[in-house]
Every structure is written in C-alpha cells, then in structure tokens.
Amino acid sequence: MNASDHSSDVIVVGMGIIGLAHALAAAKLGKSVRIIDRQPHSVGASVRNFGFVTITGQERGDFWSLALRARDIWTDVAEAAQIPILHRGLAMVARRQEASAVLEAFMATEMGEGCELLTGEAFKKSHSSIDLNRFESVLVSPHEVRVEPRTALSAIASWLKCVFGVRFETLTSVHAIEGGKVTTSRGVFQSEIVFVCPGDDLSTLYPDVMAQRGVTRCTLQMLRLAAPIYKLPHAFMSDLGLLRYRGYSQLPGIEALAAKLQAEQSAHLAAGIHLIAVQSGDGSLVVGDSHVYGQAENPFATIDFENLILDEFASVFAGKVPSVIERWVGTYASSPDQQWFVETPEPEVRLSVVTSGAGMSTAFAIGERVVRDAFQ
Ligand SMILES: Cc1cc2nc3c(=O)[nH]c(=O)nc-3n(C[C@H](O)[C@H](O)[C@H](O)COP(=O)(O)OP(=O)(O)OC[C@H]3O[C@@H](n4cnc5c(N)ncnc54)[C@H](O)[C@@H]3O)c2cc1C
Known part of the structure; x- marks a missing residue:
C-alpha cells in the first residue's frame, strides 16, 4: 500500500x-x-434511482450473471455499512394474457430458477392486505433487494473511508489524465492506474470514446407518493416493463404483447413509461418512470408524464392513488447497443460506464471484474 498527499495506487x-x-x-x-x-457528495443517477437491485429482467447471459453477483456483494456491503435492506424480491404483474405468455416463456429459461408464476387470484389471496386489481398472473422473484439510495451512497462512502482508508477529494474536477497523472481543479494527483467512472458526463474525459460508443443521455421522471396503509413485501412492476427489460423483451411472445400495448397504451410507450413501485422506510412509495433520450438532460418534468405514471400505478393498485409528495428528474448514460462497457484509452486508464438503467444492479460485479482484469 502506498498513499501520500498526492499519490496513491489507484x-x-x-x-x-x-x-x-x-x-x-x-x-x-x-x-x-x-x-x-466534482460534487460534495453523490448527487447523480446513483442517488436519484429506485435503489432497486434488479436481477429478474436483466439481459440473459453475462449481464444477468453480473447482476446476481452484484446483489451478493450488495448484501455483504449493506450488512457491513449498516444499510437497511428495505424489501426483497419482485412481483412482475401480468395484466394481459399476452404479458402472461411472456412470463411463461421466462419461466422456461434458466433465469426462472427460484421464481414462481402464480395466477392473479392466488397472488391476490397471498397479498390480501394490499388492495390490488385483477391480474392474469404474477411472476414472483426472490432475487432482488432494495435500499434507499439517498442514504446508501453516503453510507458506503463513509464505510470505505473508515474501514479501507479510501481518501475522497470532493469539489474537485478532473480535467485531464495522462500516464497515471491526473490533473484537477485542485492540483495534480498521481497513481498506478485510474478508473474513470463519470456516469453521463459525455464531454469532459474521453468524449471521443463516448461518441464512438454512441452514448447519449436518458432523462427520467420520478415520484414519491405519501405512505399508503399497506406495506409492500417487494417491488412491483407491470406489463410495460416486459418491453423495457431485455431479459423479457427477447423472449417468444413479446411481439404480441408489443402490438397489444401499442393499441392500448401508445401514450405510455411514446413517453417510455413503465411501472416500478418500491417502498421506503417511512412507508412512502417511490414510483416511476418515463424515459426520454437525447444529448442533453431534459430538466422539465411534465404533468402529462406524471399522469401516465400514476395511471399505470392505478392499474395495479386499486383504491385512491396516494398524493404526490415529491418529484424529481434523473439522468443516466445510455446506449442502444450495449448495457455497459470498459475501454482502455491509455494503458493506465480504464473508462467504465454502465449505459443502461441498471448501474445500481450491476456496479459491484462490474467494478470487481474491471479492477481484477486491470491488475492481472
Ligand atoms: C431515475 C433513475 C432511476 C434508476 N433506477 C435504477 C434502478 O432501480 N436500478 C438500477 O440498477 N439502476 C437504476 N438506474 C440507473 C443507475 O442509477 C445508474 O446506472 C448508475 O447510478 C450510474 O452510476 P454512475 O456512478 O456511473 O453515475 P453517477 O451516479 O451519475 O456518478 C458519476 C459521478 O462522476 C462524477 N464526475 C463525472 N465526471 C467528472 C470529472 N471530470 N471530474 C470529477 N467528477 C466527475 C460526477 O460528479 C458524478 O458524481 C436509475 C437511474 C435513474 C436516473
């Protein structure tokens, strides 16, 4: 180990x-x-998300395995850094027969292991404390965990500082990197290797790589709803999510569902809306979201998108929709071609970017792999 005021191994x-x-x-x-x-603490995508570590629905193959591994690391980190796991698992609700057929196809894959496909009625019976609408079927996955990102990120940072002696230089912008020499707004730092994890900053470091990789931004609208009387045992998603998540959207039966959704929910599809509903420690619900793609963040949250999100919420949860108590937008790096990438723009640098809405679910496994490979 080697750390001085301006030099470190990494x-x-x-x-x-x-x-x-x-x-x-x-x-x-x-x-x-x-x-x-450059920020005083994490304020980007990592604190604006659902805190939902999603396994079921991630792209089949390596990405799905990365999510499983990352979930195991999350579980260890949560225990060590005293981060509460607020709920576990996922209920993927099929409101239509076409959605139910996709869930059946999912269950026939290796990704269905450990999951259960219940009839809508059986699911409602086992969740009688929640006022739910009628469903065709529900996929119940045990794999997911949910943390509160706003507190989890700072808890991990404190833990890294206290237990591993990691140093933080905040309010410091990195302007350039050359041969392990990192030039910042607060002087030059030196290391053996630099891992660049800039999220959706497309223009400061390695803009050519970002452009070659076709990376743009996705802007999402999010809501917090007042605590309902019920307690969610796990996260909830619905039919629209089957089109958005590649672990389902590459399965047989998806075309029929896409056609049905286009006929019945074209406004939701145009706004990239699907439903994720999770619950926080105080009982309030985090509900979203919409997806709009472009080079720039779209800073303006529209009431139209909000109503569409709430409409999908109401199609799953019966009764009065709880009032909106908070609204925010978030952005993440996005690419149509890849879920994530690592590049070596120079021998001492690894540029590591998750280019899908799954960084919270896969970061720990990606970090483990990229760092291990860099030191081999
Ligand atoms: C609304 C929303 C909901 C989401 N829901 C989920 C979910 O439920 N599950 C899931 O798995 N994923 C989800 N995601 C995606 C996930 O949040 C992201 O994939 C992940 O947070 C990206 O992490 P990051 O560290 O790359 O980016 P960020 O959290 O944005 O962090 C990047 C950091 O790099 C810093 N930085 C960049 N360039 C420089 C520079 N030159 N100098 C100094 N600092 C620099 C920035 O200041 C920033 O702090 C969601 C995203 C959003 C926006």
Missing part, C-alpha cells in the same frame, strides 16, 4: 455507485485508493 474518478464499486474492489486487493469527484 485513483477513481466519480463517486456514484460505479466509482464506489471500483474503489471497493481495489481496496479489497489492498490498494491505496483516492476518489475524486
């Missing part, structure tokens, strides 16, 4: 979940680690 740029995951993996190898971020 520098990580970015203290979102991807940066923290790379820092953890390097610290576990016994490396001295410094994290540099």
Whole structure:
C-alpha cells in the first residue's frame, strides 16, 4: 500500500455507485485508493434511482450473471455499512394474457430458477392486505433487494473511508489524465492506474470514446407518493416493463404483447413509461418512470408524464392513488447497443460506464471484474 498527499495506487474518478464499486474492489486487493469527484457528495443517477437491485429482467447471459453477483456483494456491503435492506424480491404483474405468455416463456429459461408464476387470484389471496386489481398472473422473484439510495451512497462512502482508508477529494474536477497523472481543479494527483467512472458526463474525459460508443443521455421522471396503509413485501412492476427489460423483451411472445400495448397504451410507450413501485422506510412509495433520450438532460418534468405514471400505478393498485409528495428528474448514460462497457484509452486508464438503467444492479460485479482484469 502506498498513499501520500498526492499519490496513491489507484485513483477513481466519480463517486456514484460505479466509482464506489471500483474503489471497493481495489481496496479489497489492498490498494491505496483516492476518489475524486466534482460534487460534495453523490448527487447523480446513483442517488436519484429506485435503489432497486434488479436481477429478474436483466439481459440473459453475462449481464444477468453480473447482476446476481452484484446483489451478493450488495448484501455483504449493506450488512457491513449498516444499510437497511428495505424489501426483497419482485412481483412482475401480468395484466394481459399476452404479458402472461411472456412470463411463461421466462419461466422456461434458466433465469426462472427460484421464481414462481402464480395466477392473479392466488397472488391476490397471498397479498390480501394490499388492495390490488385483477391480474392474469404474477411472476414472483426472490432475487432482488432494495435500499434507499439517498442514504446508501453516503453510507458506503463513509464505510470505505473508515474501514479501507479510501481518501475522497470532493469539489474537485478532473480535467485531464495522462500516464497515471491526473490533473484537477485542485492540483495534480498521481497513481498506478485510474478508473474513470463519470456516469453521463459525455464531454469532459474521453468524449471521443463516448461518441464512438454512441452514448447519449436518458432523462427520467420520478415520484414519491405519501405512505399508503399497506406495506409492500417487494417491488412491483407491470406489463410495460416486459418491453423495457431485455431479459423479457427477447423472449417468444413479446411481439404480441408489443402490438397489444401499442393499441392500448401508445401514450405510455411514446413517453417510455413503465411501472416500478418500491417502498421506503417511512412507508412512502417511490414510483416511476418515463424515459426520454437525447444529448442533453431534459430538466422539465411534465404533468402529462406524471399522469401516465400514476395511471399505470392505478392499474395495479386499486383504491385512491396516494398524493404526490415529491418529484424529481434523473439522468443516466445510455446506449442502444450495449448495457455497459470498459475501454482502455491509455494503458493506465480504464473508462467504465454502465449505459443502461441498471448501474445500481450491476456496479459491484462490474467494478470487481474491471479492477481484477486491470491488475492481472
Ligand atoms: C431515475 C433513475 C432511476 C434508476 N433506477 C435504477 C434502478 O432501480 N436500478 C438500477 O440498477 N439502476 C437504476 N438506474 C440507473 C443507475 O442509477 C445508474 O446506472 C448508475 O447510478 C450510474 O452510476 P454512475 O456512478 O456511473 O453515475 P453517477 O451516479 O451519475 O456518478 C458519476 C459521478 O462522476 C462524477 N464526475 C463525472 N465526471 C467528472 C470529472 N471530470 N471530474 C470529477 N467528477 C466527475 C460526477 O460528479 C458524478 O458524481 C436509475 C437511474 C435513474 C436516473
């Protein structure tokens, strides 16, 4: 281990979940680690998301396996850093026969292991404390965990500081990197290797790589609803999500569902809306979201999108929709071609970006793999 005021074995740029995951993996190898971020604390995608570590629905193959591995690391980190796991598992509700057929196809794959496909009636019976609408069937997955991202990110940062001696240089912008020399707004830092985890900053470091990879931004609208009287045992999703998540959207039967949704919910599809509903420690619900793609963040939250999100919520949860108590937008790096990538723009640098809405679910496994490969 080697750490002085301006040098360390490893520098990580970015203290979102991807940066923290790379820092953890390097610290576990016994490396001295410094994290540099322009913000005072994490304020990007990593604290604006659902805190939902999703397995079921992730793209079949390597990405799904990464999510499983990341979930195991999340479980260990949550225990060590005293981060409450607020609920576990997922109920993927099929409101239509076409959606139910996709869930059946899912159950026939290896990804269905450990999951259960219940009839809508059986599910309602086992969830009698929640006022639910009628469903064709419900896939119940045990794999997921949910944390509160607003507190989890800072808890991980404190834990990395206290237990592994990770140093944080905040309010510090990285302007350039060359041969392990990192030039910032607060001087120059030196390390053996630099992991660049800039999220959706497309223009500061390696803009050419970002452009070649076709990376743009996705802007999402999110809501917090007042605590209902019921307690959610797990996260809820519905038919629209089957089109958005590649673990379902590449299965037989998806075309029929897509056609049905286009006929019945074209406004939701145009706004990229699907439903995720999760619950926080105080009982309030985090509900979303919409997806709009472009180079720039769209800072304006529209009431139209909000109503569409609430409409989908009401199609799953019967009774009066709880009032909206908070609204926010978030952005993440997005690419149509890949879920994530790592590039080596120079021998001492790894640029590591999750380009899908799954960084919270996969960061710890991606960090582990990228750091291990870099030190091999
Ligand atoms: C609304 C919303 C909901 C989501 N829901 C989920 C979900 O439920 N499950 C899931 O798995 N994923 C979800 N995601 C996706 C997930 O949040 C992201 O994939 C993940 O947070 C990306 O992490 P990151 O560390 O790359 O980016 P960020 O959290 O944005 O962090 C990047 C950091 O890099 C810093 N930085 C960049 N460039 C520089 C520089 N030059 N100098 C200094 N600092 C720099 C920034 O200041 C920032 O702090 C969601 C995203 C959003 C927006």
